[in-house]
Amino acid sequence: MISPAVEANCDGLVGPTHSYVGLSPGNIASQTNAGEVSNPRAAVLEGLSKMRRLADWGLPQFVLPPHERPDLALLRAIGFSGSDAQVLEKAWKDAPALASAACSASPMWAANAATVTPSADTADGRVHFTPANLLTNLHRSLEGEQTTRSLRRLFPDEARFAVHDPLPAHAHFADEGAANHVRLCADHGAPGVNLFVWGREAWERWEGRFPARQTREAFEAVERLHGAARGVFARQGRGAINGGAFHNDVVCVGTRECLLFHESAFEDRAAMEADVRRVADDHFEPIFVEISTADLPLEDLVKSYLFNSQLLVVPGEDRLVLLAPGETRDNPRAHAAAQALASSNGPIGRVEYVDVRQSMRNGGGPACLRLRVVLSEAELAATNPAQRFDSALHDRLNAWAERHYRDSLAPADLADPALITEVRAALDALTGILGLGGDFYPFQRV
Structure with a gap:
């Protein structure tokens, strides 16, 4: 008998140091907007508004907290000393690129937080998580330890959840998390196919224009750790990576x-489809919907982020809902492609648009901001209730952001020692709101 289950969205809360410093090679939006002034307050409010929309549609929604930034532990580990303010000042003076990495608010993009296998697909009947090590970029490689702590607070019941440590910190196991993983199924509680999309093999000499971030070997390790059933491994298209699709979810x-x-x-679409159909076997019949380059050139795809939309099963609706960024609506080719999906007789019934412009300017659409976790009713009840999003939490977090976040942040402002105090005050208050305990952040454990 299939247990009822839902797909919950765990959204990353945008951090107070949200900025445009261009840290991500291969991410065209990040590179294009480097040096511009950001609005952290607007960014976090946009994210909260998106969460509210999904919660109002009846979808389970959780909040993942931002990480402490600047990451002074990194700066101390590479030789900067003195008070916290002195460490930040010296780093910005002598190694600004490293200081920029230490200040990044990149944990907001929760699609990279981990790879998740639901209990319907695991050997031990628990939900498994492997936090991504994100080794390709320095600023993202700082996230694994705190992400692990965050997931263990949200999913504390070890009888139902297994939160593994990140994979070994070596390029052989470069892992970008759920941004390269898709699960297909007849119903969320039914057995599914786990599609692992990789960019390169560990021993391969990659000579592309941009990095191929995900190794096949990393996903093979995740599959073993999770005891994941019905895995399919497919190579991401080289042309897509070199065109700016740094993750498969682009x-x-x-x-x-x-x-x-x-x-x-996909490098070999036919092989991918054949493998998915074979592994799906008699569990379900996959539906493949392709948009051609003729209809949506790669340049327009990367500008619009049509595919970095959230594809949702909304209660009470017969067909899927696509929640796309406003940039998709504003790009004529992408908008036409999106509307064609909804006007066809296919699986997608309608397209909605959401403003996440602050995130989009760093190359993160609606889907970048969330980690999908399929949960049974019992598993849903075993989560940290303080992190479950509803209208009351929305109001509390809105007020919190209005109080603690700046409405303007230029890259040079990241060197301001006052930011350390501001961020810590914000995060200290947040741990109380989300029930995370008084030892959640490094500064709270000193």
Whole structure:
């Protein structure tokens, strides 16, 4: 008998140091907007508004807290000393690129937080998480330890949840998390196919324009750790990576039986489809929906982030809902492609648009901001209730952000020692709101 289950969204709360410093090679938006002035307050409010919309639609929604930034532990580990203010000042003076990495608010993009396998697909019947090590970029490689702590606070019941440590910190196991993983199924509580999309093999000499961040070996390790059933391994299209699709979720999104993808998404589309159908066997019939390069050139795809939308099963609706960024609506080619999906007789019934412009300017659409976790009713009840999003929490977090976040932050402002105090005050208050305990952040454990 299939246990009822839902797909919950765990959204990363945008941190107070949200900025545009261009830290991510291969992320065209990040590079293009480097040096611009950001608005952290607007960014966090945009994210909260998106969470509210999904919660109002009846979808389970959780909040993942930002990490402490600047990461002074990194700066001390590489030789900067003195008071906290002195460490930050010296780092910005002598090694500004490293100081920029230490200040990044990148944990907001929770699609990279971990790879998740629901209990319907695991050997021991628990939900498994492996936090991503994110080794390709320095600023993201700082996230694994705190992400692990965060997931263990949200999913504390070890009888139902297994939160592993990140994979070994070596390029052989470069892991970008759920941004390269899609699960397809007949129903969220039913057995599914786990599609692992990789960019390179560990021993391969990659000579592309931009890094291929995910290794096949990393996903093979995740599959073993989770005891994950029905895995399919497919190579991401080289042309997509070199065109700015640094993660597969820039060119592909899926839920339930439906996989929506761009023509450039897979190196061998036919093999991918055949493998998914074979592994799905008699569990369900996959639905593949491809958008061609003729209809949506790669340049427009990367600008619009059509595929970095959330594809949702909304209660009471017969067909799927695609929640796309406003940039998709504003790009004529992408908008036409999106509307064609909804006007066809296919699995997607309508397209909605959401403003996450502050995130988009760093290359993160609606889907970047969330980690999907399939949960049974019992598993849902075993989560940290203080992190479950509803209208009351929305109001509390809105007021919290209005009080603690700046409305303007230039890259040079990250060197301001006052930011350390501001961030810590914000995070200290947040731990109380989200029930995380008084030892959640490094500064609270000193």
